[in-house]
Amino acid sequence: MRAVRAIAANTFREAIRDRILYLFIGFAVVMVVSSKLFGMLTVGDETKIIKDIGLAAMQFFSMLIAVMMSMILISREVDSRTVFIILAKPVRRWQFILGKYLGLVSIVTANLILITVVLMLTVLLVAGELDLMLLFAGVMTMLEMLVLAAFATLFAVLTRPILGSLMTLAVFVVGHMSADLWLLTRQLPGALTRAVIAIVYYLLPNLERFNFRAEVVHDLAIPGAVVGWAVLYSFAFVVVVLFLANLRFRGKDLK
Amino acid sequence: MKRTLASFAVIVVLLGLVVLSEVRLGEITREDPLGRELLYLPSPEMLKIMSLGNPGLVADVLYLWSIQYYSFYQPHERFLYLETVYTLITDLDPLYVDAYRIGALIMQIQTGSDQEELEAAVRRLFDKGLRNLPDNWQLAEAAAWDFFIRFADRETALHYAEVASQRPGAPPRIKRMVGVWRDKESAWTLDDSIEYWRRAVEGAENEWDRVLCMNQFYDAVTARDRKTLEPLLDTFSARFGFCPESWEDLIRAGGLSRVPLDAFGDPYGIGFKDCGLVAFKKFKDQ
Numbered sequence: 001m002r003a004v005r006a007i008a009a010n011t012f013r014e015a016i017r018d019r020i021l022y023l024f025i026g027f028a029v030v031m032v033v034s035s036k037l038f039g040m041l042t043v044g045d046e047t048k049i050i051k052d053i054g055l056a057a058m059q060f061f062s063m064l065i066a067v068m069m070s071m072i073l074i075s076r077e078v079d080s081r082t083v084f085i086i087l088a089k090p091v092r093r094w095q096f097i098l099g100k101y102l103g104l105v106s107i108v109t110a111n112l113i114l115i116t117v118v119l120m121l122t123v124l125l126v127a128g129e130l131d132l133m134l135l136f137a138g139v140m141t142m143l144e145m146l147v148l149a150a151f152a153t154l155f156a157v158l159t160r161p162i163l164g165s166l167m168t169l170a171v172f173v174v175g176h177m178s179a180d181l182w183l184l185t186r187q188l189p190g191a192l193t194r195a196v197i198a199i200v201y202y203l204l205p206n207l208e209r210f211n212f213r214a215e216v217v218h219d220l221a222i223p224g225a226v227v228g229w230a231v232l233y234s235f236a237f238v239v240v241v242l243f244l245a246n247l248r249f250r251g252k253d254l255k
Numbered sequence: 256m257k258r259t260l261a262s263f264a265v266i267v268v269l270l271g272l273v274v275l276s277e278v279r280l281g282e283i284t285r286e287d288p289l290g291r292e293l294l295y296l297p298s299p300e301m302l303k304i305m306s307l308g309n310p311g312l313v314a315d316v317l318y319l320w321s322i323q324y325y326s327f328y329q330p331h332e333r334f335l336y337l338e339t340v341y342t343l344i345t346d347l348d349p350l351y352v353d354a355y356r357i358g359a360l361i362m363q364i365q366t367g368s369d370q371e372e373l374e375a376a377v378r379r380l381f382d383k384g385l386r387n388l389p390d391n392w393q394l395a396e397a398a399a400w401d402f403f404i405r406f407a408d409r410e411t412a413l414h415y416a417e418v419a420s421q422r423p424g425a426p427p428r429i430k431r432m433v434g435v436w437r438d439k440e441s442a443w444t445l446d447d448s449i450e451y452w453r454r455a456v457e458g459a460e461n462e463w464d465r466v467l468c469m470n471q472f473y474d475a476v477t478a479r480d481r482k483t484l485e486p487l488l489d490t491f492s493a494r495f496g497f498c499p500e501s502w503e504d505l506i507r508a509g510g511l512s513r514v515p516l517d518a519f520g521d522p523y524g525i526g527f528k529d530c531g532l533v534a535f536k537k538f539k540d541q
Contacts, residue, residue, distance in 0.1 A: 172307070
């Protein structure tokens, strides 16, 4: 486990040296703070607009970080040949993959914590209420990002950096549309077509399962079972995707 | 140094050109070659998909845009697709209270078009809001006042006031509003009114509410008694040529069996000017 921790810490350190990360985080923070200006344009509940913009920024910029990091996650190690130095040590390939994944997750977590705190403070200043549900929304976005980061790791192993980023982005987009894919199965006539689409649906992550933004914004009750199953769904997906990434990395010729 | 200065001068000149062209372009009015811009509003289903899990944010953006757009007097098609726009916003975020409220308000500003159709559109928007927000009494109250003031449609106003009064958390004043409107519109019998106000007094949430409901209850009882007693006073006056000095005169003449009492158990008086019933409304601590 020490090896995994060391690789994760190193990935985190490497990422925070990247200026583009600060650019994304800076943009996210500016977006959340400037949501107050958008709120001023509305007639009615200003806080709703601030929360909507803040939660969307939270999701969007975390996704961007995951997509961008997938580009440099493994390719940089391979290009600079540091991967050979790491793997020459008593570090197994699965530990390397897991370490890289956890490093990416820690960057996204740091970003999410920062945006959540800024959003909570903005809402506190504007509405005078400490909305702890925003924290919950942050945690659920984190679950979504856990899945996305796992895919970013898989694509980083599987393909070239830019293509990997595009594929991670595609997973994000498709992940938010997969519920419509499921609806499509009800519209189609053939049983075989329906079965194929159903299989595709289950193979793709349904990222809408982690979307509780409407409930948080409108202060609605959230059933505990839904949250519980969402947590399980996220972890199961992460394990499967990381397992596939490890499988590919194990047999990969790094030369 | 010379080259740097020259480059700087060129940049300044080019920037000046940029500003100048932008100002000039802004001054030239152009017709929209594609016609009405609102024609290209996508469907809510499409927008939901495109929002990637943020339909609430898209609803906010559309809502903010609609406020700006519909408060701008220039477009000749200012109110075109108004209902479509607000239906779209509320499809994207069905719990967006402000969108229902402000959407209906903007629709009401509209003049010149078919007022019946307009009223129906406002009603559709409010009904949709009330369906999607079953615990919200404020929207129902807003609908009641809008129909009462803007459209002078008291029947619909009363309907929304009743909806508001039945919603959880509705303040007592809504219940009183319903009762008063029903009384004014004679939308029920006096017995119904008495029963309604009696229950309102029993269910009053505070002393102020109780006093106000009691006031209405008293008036309803008096109105009912006036209906019975004033014809008796008229008959007495016609028979004897003068108004009875007291209820005892009426009892002696066989018109009444006992002195009539008001809602608080106090005797009514007789107005000698018009020979009518006089009620002495004095509230008791009950």
